[in-house]
Amino acid sequence: xxxxxxxxxxxxxxxxxxxxxxxxxxxxxxxxxxxxxxxxxxxxxxxxxxxxxxxxxxxxxxxxxxxxxxxxxxxxxxxxxxxxxxxxxxxxxxxxxxxxxxxxxxxxxxxxxxxxxxxxxxxxxxxxxxxxxxxxxxxxxxxxxxxxxxxxxxxxxxxxxxxxxxxxxxxxxxxxxxxxxxx
Numbered sequence: 001x002x003x004x005x006x007x008x009x010x011x012x013x014x015x016x017x018x019x020x021x022x023x024x025x026x027x028x029x030x031x032x033x034x035x036x037x038x039x040x041x042x043x044x045x046x047x048x049x050x051x052x053x054x055x056x057x058x059x060x061x062x063x064x065x066x067x068x069x070x071x072x073x074x075x076x077x078x079x080x081x082x083x084x085x086x087x088x089x090x091x092x093x094x095x096x097x098x099x100x101x102x103x104x105x106x107x108x109x110x111x112x113x114x115x116x117x118x119x120x121x122x123x124x125x126x127x128x129x130x131x132x133x134x135x136x137x138x139x140x141x142x143x144x145x146x147x148x149x150x151x152x153x154x155x156x157x158x159x160x161x162x163x164x165x166x167x168x169x170x171x172x173x174x175x176x177x178x179x180x181x182x183x
Contacts (some may be wrong), residue, residue, distance in 0.1 A: 009094045021101035026110045027159045035163035038156040107131040115145045
């Protein structure tokens, strides 16, 4: 199979329902992968120092510009292998929709930026920007990521809180948080 095979089997259509479904499934599966890798980086101190320490160097002060960056090895371990596998699976499937990839990229990046913003954003911003992902009660909120930066033992998921809840690493409040019920 060649690169030409990959392009020839791209079938572009504005299938919004399929794109949202693809995005949600992608985010659910990536959330489990990310939680596992992120937990390993926190558990193994050498890996933490080598891969992830820079991300936590802000001591709880989070903004998109101060914590959304990552060391190249952190990104390489926690994000790149997952998406390379997705691309490989799409390549092997032989029938894929670039519109779905565009929607997923849009939602994934927006949820990551909103999670690192440190702000409680209004629904008219976070609902369309996340393709509805942030509507569900188990969605990761900026408050959850802020708590993670205050106490890295908790809230290691990326998009949702279900992995943290199952593993006992979820925390919804922290004494330094002024608004524990932030949506």
